[in-house]
Amino acid sequence: MLVTCAIILNPQNQILVTQRSSIMHLPLKWEFPGGKIEANETPEASLIREIKEELNIDIEIIDGLSANDHHYPDKSIRLIPFICRQTGGEILLKEHADYKWLDRKDLLDLDWADADVEVVREFMGNCS
Numbered sequence: 001m002l003v004t005c006a007i008i009l010n011p012q013n014q015i016l017v018t019q020r021s022s023i024m025h026l027p028l029k030w031e032f033p034g035g036k037i038e039a040n041e042t043p044e045a046s047l048i049r050e051i052k053e054e055l056n057i058d059i060e061i062i063d064g065l066s067a068n069d070h071h072y073p074d075k076s077i078r079l080i081p082f083i084c085r086q087t088g089g090e091i092l093l094k095e096h097a098d099y100k101w102l103d104r105k106d107l108l109d110l111d112w113a114d115a116d117v118e119v120v121r122e123f124m125g126n127c128s
């Protein structure tokens, strides 16, 4: 399953992180918002759509990071991360339990979905 996720930076270069709800797969784990790529969709178009649906905000995509393949006991995903900026809208949580803007140095303190840990490491390595 192909999943895109957005590492959204604000003007202070903090990063938006979202917490999965208790009724989702991987309940209460932190992730970068995003979701499954649908048929006939580019990864970029899918991500822009998902972020609007889940968070009510508009984003532009700045760059891509390496995809990370991860096997959960019940499913395998290829997580495809993009670095993004918010271009409009106000955050409204439609699916998630919580969100926060975090400084880069604090990212690894969260209880991440397992597939994200490698993405966080690459992002921190690239930017520090």
Ligand SMILES: Nc1nc2c([nH]c(=O)n2[C@H]2C[C@H](O)[C@@H](COP(=O)(O)OP(=O)(O)OP(=O)(O)O)O2)c(=O)[nH]1
Residues within 6 Å of the ligand: 003, 004, 005, 024, 025, 026, 030, 031, 032, 033, 034, 035, 036, 075, 077, 079, 113, 114, 115, 116
């Ligand atoms: N959106 C997103 N999903 C992630 C991340 N890390 C990670 O392991 N995942 C997993 C959680 C889900 O199993 C899948 C994304 O699916 P989704 O969020 O679109 O859909 P979902 O919960 O409806 O999935 P499903 O139960 O229908 O399979 O990828 C991440 O950073 N962002």
